[in-house]
Amino acid sequence: MPSVMLKKNAEGKLIFYVPKKDLEEIAETVEFDSPELWGGEVLLSDGSKYYFEPQAQPDFPVTLRAKRLDSGEE
Amino acid sequence: MAALTREETEALIQEVLEVYPEAAKKDRAKHLAVNDPTLEKSNKCITSNRKSLPGVMTVRGCAYAGSKGVVWGPIKDMIHISHGPVGCGQYSRAGRRNYYVGTTGVNAFGTMNFTSDFQEKDIVFGGDKKLAKIMLEIEELFPLNKGISIQSECPIGLIGDDIEAVAKKASKAIDKPVVPVRCEGFRGVSQSLGHHIANDAIRDWVLENRDGDESFPTTPYDVAVIGDYNIGGDAWSSRTLLEEMGLRVVAQWSGDGTIAEMEKTPKVKLNLIHCYRSMNYIARHMEEKYKIPWIEYNFFGPTKIAESLRKIAALFDETIQAGAERVIERYKAEYEAVIAKYKPRLQGKRVMLYVGGLRPRHVIGAYEDLGMEVVGTGYEFGHNDDYDRTIKEMGNATLIYDDVTGYEFEEFVKRVKPDLIGSGIKEKYIFQKMGIPFRQMHSWDYSGPYHGYDGFAIFARDMDMTLNNPCWKQVQVPWKKADNDPIAVAASA
Ligand code: SF4
Numbered sequence: 001m002p003s004v005m006l007k008k009n010a011e012g013k014l015i016f017y018v019p020k021k022d023l024e025e026i027a028e029t030v031e032f033d034s035p036e037l038w039g040g041e042v043l044l045s046d047g048s049k050y051y052f053e054p055q056a057q058p059d060f061p062v063t064l065r066a067k068r069l070d071s072g073e074e
Numbered sequence: 075m076a077a078l079t080r081e082e083t084e085a086l087i088q089e090v091l092e093v094y095p096e097a098a099k100k101d102r103a104k105h106l107a108v109n110d111p112t113l114e115k116s117n118k119c120i121t122s123n124r125k126s127l128p129g130v131m132t133v134r135g136c137a138y139a140g141s142k143g144v145v146w147g148p149i150k151d152m153i154h155i156s157h158g159p160v161g162c163g164q165y166s167r168a169g170r171r172n173y174y175v176g177t178t179g180v181n182a183f184g185t186m187n188f189t190s191d192f193q194e195k196d197i198v199f200g201g202d203k204k205l206a207k208i209m210l211e212i213e214e215l216f217p218l219n220k221g222i223s224i225q226s227e228c229p230i231g232l233i234g235d236d237i238e239a240v241a242k243k244a245s246k247a248i249d250k251p252v253v254p255v256r257c258e259g260f261r262g263v264s265q266s267l268g269h270h271i272a273n274d275a276i277r278d279w280v281l282e283n284r285d286g287d288e289s290f291p292t293t294p295y296d297v298a299v300i301g302d303y304n305i306g307g308d309a310w311s312s313r314t315l316l317e318e319m320g321l322r323v324v325a326q327w328s329g330d331g332t333i334a335e336m337e338k339t340p341k342v343k344l345n346l347i348h349c350y351r352s353m354n355y356i357a358r359h360m361e362e363k364y365k366i367p368w369i370e371y372n373f374f375g376p377t378k379i380a381e382s383l384r385k386i387a388a389l390f391d392e393t394i395q396a397g398a399e400r401v402i403e404r405y406k407a408e409y410e411a412v413i414a415k416y417k418p419r420l421q422g423k424r425v426m427l428y429v430g431g432l433r434p435r436h437v438i439g440a441y442e443d444l445g446m447e448v449v450g451t452g453y454e455f456g457h458n459d460d461y462d463r464t465i466k467e468m469g470n471a472t473l474i475y476d477d478v479t480g481y482e483f484e485e486f487v488k489r490v491k492p493d494l495i496g497s498g499i500k501e502k503y504i505f506q507k508m509g510i511p512f513r514q515m516h517s518w519d520y521s522g523p524y525h526g527y528d529g530f531a532i533f534a535r536d537m538d539m540t541l542n543n544p545c546w547k548q549v550q551v552p553w554k555k556a557d558n559d560p561i562a563v564a565a566s567a
Pocket residue numbers: 136137138139162226227228229258259260
């Protein structure tokens with residue numbers, strides 16, 4: 001369950017940052033992405049997948065816990 | 075010498091790896107790469123921030139070096155205790171040349187070495203009492219200090235001292251911030267974790283000190299300079315540019331910085347990050363907690379300076395944007411003259427770099443402004459995100475090496491034959507003896523500043539005087555020179 005720092009970049013895309021792993025990726029898709037419901041599966045541009053407990057959209061930047069679903073291609 | 079092709083560079087890496095035993099070869103192979111600027115992500119080609127192999131020569135430092143030497147040390151009005159045996163602090167004392175104004179020993183303490191000087195009995199019985207005592211002594215002898223930080227050396231973590239408790243008590247007793255930093259040298263794989271630990275200590279013990287206190291008058295143009303250690307005056311030649319364009323620099327982290335500046339940083343509008351590697355953590359934290367955006371900038375060489383000034387200005391209103399243009403215009407004649415003078419002497423020269431965590435990519439632009447080309451670069455303690463930012467700056471098929479070993483670096487240099495090497499003090503004399511011009515790029519070889527327009531003039535002069543120094547022609551003994559071949563000399567007689 002890595003802690004993930006999430007922020008929006010200038011283009012409004014979600015930047016996904018895991019300090020411990022120096023992982024800095026753009027989130028390609030977010031399963032639920034509306035003000036009321038946000039989270040679920042997040043697919044990063046490097047192909048890896050993470051899961052966030054669905055919740056009301058947080059105020060970015062924010063640090064949340066995520067579950068790693070699949071490591072993508074290594 | 076013509077540039078190596080991709081195939082030649084790959085072959086060179088293979089050849090260099092050949093001498094290693096199987097396991098070491100496999101490991102080191104992941105740290106050496108041929109650059110491909112089309113890649114988006116560096117992890118496809120290079121691995122970084124891993125433990126160095128036992129048996130090879132690495133030039134990395136320790137976590138204590140990253141915290142005391144880099145992040146905390148330059149905060150001039152605090153006293154930083156090197157807690158543990160005397161050597162760690164004394165052998166690294168004042169080596170980074172972080173300039174500051176103030177009277178050393180009275181209200182500034184940058185070049186002094188404070189240590190708890192551990193003896194056997196402190197290891198056996200614990201050093202907490204001694205630590206508490208020296209803090210009271212410090213307060214008595216140096217009453218103008220604005221706080222104390224405790225920089226743990228290896229033994230502290232090993233014997234399990236509770237420096238946090240001592241710090242809290244001392245802070246009450248002297249009524250000043252006392253910050254315990256758990257930066258024991260054995261933590262992590264390099265000084266890089268020390269930076270992170272130091273950032274976290276600032277986050278936990280300093281940054282919140284003025285939360286809820288609105289007495290500091292702010293302006294819409296407040297910024298903080300983060301990750302500039304004022305080496306040879308770097309932060310000063312950067313700060314003037316920002317001020318000239320209309321911004322107000324509230325804090326310098328941490329070159330010529332003070333604890334009061336750090337405490338005020340959560341009030342600024344924008345954090346400007348120069349050394350991303352050592353201070354991105356605190357910037358990210360402030361972004362999350364105080365909603366302060368941050369951007370990276372680069373003040374090496376006029377091209378990057380102008381780019382950065384415009385990038386910074388774009389986040390403010392027209393007055394600042396006009397200010398940026400005004401600054402660029404004002405210095406134009408100056409830097410054009412520098413280029414006109416030195417470019418003809420440096421044009422086409424090839425450089426290999428191997429520095430810490432920022433310069434391997436940040437100085438590339440400054441060399442290019444002088445018509446030079448960086449043909450190899452690498453970090454001592456960079457991470458993936460540093461290499462991500464590097465592959466775009468470097469030319470195609472150039473060499474990239476992470477935590478390069480002494481042997482690898484020498485072999486690369488023998489083959490690539492650069493005209494100049496920029497690296498650290500541990501590499502300096504080897505390459506000078508090999509007859510290759512060398513600049514020490516950590517502390518600017520006793521020169522500097524190199525940041526800003528003023529710094530660029532000094533940078534250009536230094537590169538020229540090193541590279542074109544006539545001494546390099548004298549390195550080879552006369553009887554080994556081809557044109558002194560005795561038969562040829564005899565024949566021409
Ligand atoms: S590794 Fe430990 S003993 Fe060595 S300099 Fe660093 S803190 Fe001191």
